[in-house]
Amino acid sequence: MYDVFGYTKKMRQARKGMIESVDQYKFVYECLEEAHISGKTWFPVSELSQQMKYKSMKTPITRQNEYQREYQVSALSRKPTLLSDNHRPYLTTFQSNDSTDYVNGVFVDGYTRSRENIVTEWPMPHTVADCWSLIYDHDCNSVVVLANPEDSSNYPSFWPTEKEKRRKFGPVFTVELISFNHYPNIKTWIFRINKKVVSLTELMSGVKGVPKTTQFFQITCWPLGH
Structure with missing residues (x-):
């Protein structure tokens, strides 16, 4: 019953x-x-x-x-149900004439608000810049990484390490490491995202690439035993 x-x-x-x-x-x-x-x-x-x-x-x-x-x-x-476009986040930063507004991600409701979170996959080598566009365009001040794979062609590193401090991703985004703290099973970094405006339309209209800050939390024990 x-x-x-x-x-x-x-x-x-x-x-x-x-x-x-x-x-x-x-x-x-x-x-x-x-x-x-x-x-x-x-x-x-x-x-x-x-x-x-x-x-x-x-x-x-x-x-x-x-x-x-x-x-x-x-x-x-049964036929799979495709998510409608209003459930996916759009990219708004212009990076090149070949770039689109698509990124493989979806909005997920939070505890108190709808569309509070965005879930996406580990970026591929040719989508790393899109990942940073997603973070920048949607003001993601926290990024939780639920994996700890070895750097490879399938799982490329998409943030600067403690040694290099700064890395450029595509023609638009440069990411700087501000600080980091590591704990058992959790690593954290704070990054500053610098955006270079390359669109002629945005330049003529006076659009500024305002730096933004985000914090990464990598759960290194996921999913083994947790």
């Missing part, structure tokens, strides 16, 4: 703004339907090999194996 309205009302007393639209409320029902249709799907890791053999066997009636059945009854077989 489900009491979606009752439980939602009770949870909202401790989680203000937990559900803010009809679509979100409908999504609760869709999740419950998914759980009901799918049934029990978890199993101990020790049974993985046994489960793989079981799921590969076809039933004589449907002539399908368990992989096919689970796929068809679950949301995996």
Whole structure:
């Protein structure tokens, strides 16, 4: 027996703004339907090999194996829902004629305000400058990095180290290290972002690249054991 309205009302007393639209409320029902249709799907890791053999066997009636059945009854077989443009942050800094306003990120609601946070991926070598544009354009005064990978082509370093102090990213942004403090499992840096205005339109209209400050928090223990 489900009491979606009752439980939602009770949870909202401790989680203000937990559900803010009809679509979100409908999504609760869709999740419950998914759980009901799918049934029990978890199993101990020790049974993985046994489960793989079981799921590969076809039933004589449907002539399908368990992989096919689970796929068809679950949301995996449905068309993905793309986020509308009003859920993504736009880049407003002009960097070159080839640059666009797109960055792979999305707004996420905070505890008391909507669109309070931005979630994005670790930048690729050709999107590092876009990452700094995102931070600058949206006045991100805090950046939380939930990873500690080794510097590589897949995970390029995108902030200046303690040794170099200063690094340029693309034609527009130069980032300076102001200070840093490191603690067990957490490293912190404070950076000043200097912006060079390269757009002729912005130069003629008197737009200034005002320096901005942001603080990085890198969680070095994520996700092992935490």
